[in-house]
Amino acid sequence: MKATSPLIQYLKAMAHPDRLRILAILRKGPACVCHLQRLLNRPQPYISQQLRLLRQAGLVSARRQGQLVFYELTELGQLRWMDLLLRSAVPALPRRLSGCPCPTCHPNPRKRSPKRLRRRI
Numbered sequence: 001m002k003a004t005s006p007l008i009q010y011l012k013a014m015a016h017p018d019r020l021r022i023l024a025i026l027r028k029g030p031a032c033v034c035h036l037q038r039l040l041n042r043p044q045p046y047i048s049q050q051l052r053l054l055r056q057a058g059l060v061s062a063r064r065q066g067q068l069v070f071y072e073l074t075e076l077g078q079l080r081w082m083d084l085l086l087r088s089a090v091p092a093l094p095r096r097l098s099g100c101p102c103p104t105c106h107p108n109p110r111k112r113s114p115k116r117l118r119r120r121i
């Protein structure tokens with residue numbers, strides 16, 4: 001097996017605590033860099049570097065939505081064994097953060113009124 005084989009790249013991409021955390025966050029839904037930055041308490045270039053490695057390994061893809069770029073798991077990143085691994089290896093992380101300006105933490109108030117949002121929670 002060559003050192004550059006897709007499987008080696010895939011496993012190497014996951015062999016890092018912060019990249020595992022990023023995958024665990026994305027397992028719950030797409031997130032933008034500012035959200036990941038706050039959750040992991042790391043600077044933006046660091047997060048971007050980790051996301052680049054995850055994208056190169058085919059685990060994560062990027063999607064532009066307005067001015068923000070959202071990252072999400074690819075089909076490969078959603079494999080069942082990955083799910084089991086992340087659930088046991090990474091402690092639960094909050095989905096919403098206070099003080100984070102991203103749309104995940106602050107859904108558009110025009111789409112969902114605070115009343116409806118409160119009822120849903």
Ligand SMILES: [Zn+2]
Binds near residue numbers: 034101102103104106
């Ligand atoms: Zn956020």
